[in-house]
Amino acid sequence: MGKDKFEKRFHVDNLSSAHVYLRMPDGMKWDSIPDALLTDCAQLVKANSIEGNKKDNINVVYTPWSNLKKTKGMEVGQVGFHKEGLRKKIFVEKRSNEIVNRLNKTKIERxxxxxxxxxxxxxxxxxxxxxxxxxxxxxxxxxxxxxxxxxxxxxxxxxxxxxxxxxxxxxxxxxxxxx
Structure with a gap:
């Protein structure tokens, strides 16, 4: 889970939100991430987004780090994409407290x-x-x-x-x- 708006990977589309980095095991491709893991990441992002947590039916965007585009003119936490086609979206209907609580129990900050x-x-x-x-x-x-x-x-x-x-x-x- 990103500590602040300086870290990126998964985020709620068009809303200010927390960002989640996913470090995948060797050999796993970013476009073949298991659905259960995507759901966990999306729920974590939604739960840690001030605006996204209050809304239902949101999209969470994810992309490989190499596709993230950051220019000097952008605000802190704002990010663009080199190739829009490399963005993928996950639809989150509503917050699942069961998933968020399970993830928060395993949370380790270091x-x-x-x-x-x-x-x-x-x-x-x-x-x-x-x-x-x-x-x-x-x-x-x-x-x-x-x-x-x-x-x-x-x-x-x-x-x-x-x-x-x-x-x-x-x-x-x-x-x-x-x-």
């Missing part, structure tokens, strides 16, 4: 160091990427070894190794025993 969280997240992503790349390199080396072994067996390269071969020219004992 100071967040966003820059440190970003550094930690980037570090984790980088380690995951490096591990993936290391595994790919190992697989490539293993495949190359297997290919070289198949080639070696196919072309009988071990048959004529000089270190293993014996020459009759070098063996004087054979000539002495012959006659």
């Amino acid at each position: 100071e967040v160091d966003f820059s440190q969280e970003k550094i930690n997240r980037d570090r984790t992503k980088r380690k995951e990427r490096q591990e993936r790349e290391r595994k790919q390199r190992q697989e490539a080396v293993q495949k190359q070894r297997e290919k070289e072994e198949r080639e070696r067996q196919l072309h009988y390269e071990d048959v004529f190794e000089n270190a293993v071969m014996k020459s009759n020219y070098d063996n004087q004992n054979l000539e002495d025993d012959f006659m």
Whole structure:
């Protein structure tokens, strides 16, 4: 839940309202957020909006953070969108106290160091990427070894190794025993 009008993500359309950020798990796309989660976010935004809480039949707008547009001429808390097509709306008929109370019971307020969280997240992503790349390199080396072994067996390269071969020219004992 945004503490003030400086934070954005979900908000009541055309009304002054609180804003909710949703940090999605890895792999989840913003346009495939489950309906139950969207409903929870919309109810939370409506309940924390001074005007929106008093009204029924409102729309809550959500969009990815990259679509938020903020210019110097805008008021604090005001936001625009780079692409209107990336905005999605959720219709909220009326406030559901059951949902709001359930969410408020799980509410935890803490100071967040966003820059440190970003550094930690980037570090984790980088380690995951490096591990993936290391595994790919190992697989490539293993495949190359297997290919070289198949080639070696196919072309009988071990048959004529000089270190293993014996020459009759070098063996004087054979000539002495012959006659």
